Amino acid sequence: EIVLTQSPGTLSLSPGERATLSCRASQSVSSNKLAWYQQKPGQAPRLLIYGASSRATGIPDRFSGSGSGTDFTLTISRLEPEDFAVYSCQQYGSSPSTFGQGTKVEIK
Amino acid sequence: QVQLVQSGAEVKKPGASVKVSCKTSGYTFTSFGVSWVRQAPGQGLEWMGWISGYNGDTNYAQKVQDRVTMTTDTSTSTAYIEVRSLTSDDTAVYYCVRDPRVIGGPNYFDPWGQGTLVIVSS
Numbered sequence: 001e002i003v004l005t006q007s008p009g010t011l012s013l014s015p016g017e018r019a020t021l022s023c024r025a026s027q028s029v030s031s032n033k034l035a036w037y038q039q040k041p042g043q044a045p046r047l048l049i050y051g052a053s054s055r056a057t058g059i060p061d062r063f064s065g066s067g068s069g070t071d072f073t074l075t076i077s078r079l080e081p082e083d084f085a086v087y088s089c090q091q092y093g094s095s096p097s098t099f100g101q102g103t104k105v106e107i108k
Numbered sequence: 109q110v111q112l113v114q115s116g117a118e119v120k121k122p123g124a125s126v127k128v129s130c131k132t133s134g135y136t137f138t139s140f141g142v143s144w145v146r147q148a149p150g151q152g153l154e155w156m157g158w159i160s161g162y163n164g165d166t167n168y169a170q171k172v173q174d175r176v177t178m179t180t181d182t183s184t185s186t187a188y189i190e191v192r193s194l195t196s197d198d199t200a201v202y203y204c205v206r207d208p209r210v211i212g213g214p215n216y217f218d219p220w221g222q223g224t225l226v227i228v229s230s
Contacts, residue, residue, distance in 0.1 A: 044220035
């Protein structure tokens, strides 16, 4: 199965700053079938990005995804107070679908 | 709007079984699949399997395939997951998620149910 490694584990930033989150796959992700989710404490995850770079419905354009093959990035251009959360990547190009362990974006 | 509403929390003893339901609304159930994802306390997300809302085909993660059964009831647009021979390692929040793939899932997941906490403890 494909192992996804996210870095850093924790990102300490201030509102208004840019966040860059990495997701690296142990082998190439088929057709760039890579998604990103946001999860806040006590809540279910929410889809942000699918197909590596397509924003889900209703997701602000400060969120963007990029990358291909084994290296993917989620960028939040300017952090808003509501963006402090845990972000997880998921590959669905091959079965079993797998998730990264998550990156926590916390207020500095 | 699309909604997935799950059954309530469960406490089970080791060796028992649990069945969690996921009632969907706001979309055509037979045009999508449903996946199940769990999250152990303080841990990451783990995909458990997918079921087609169209024909009931399933695709289980190898780790759980011997102990898990996923089913659907198209008359009520409800999906179910049953986990047997529970151990403490099965303690987690279980989420049902709508999956765009009606054939050959899984895919990405949107939206998610609210989650069902299953605690396995003697």
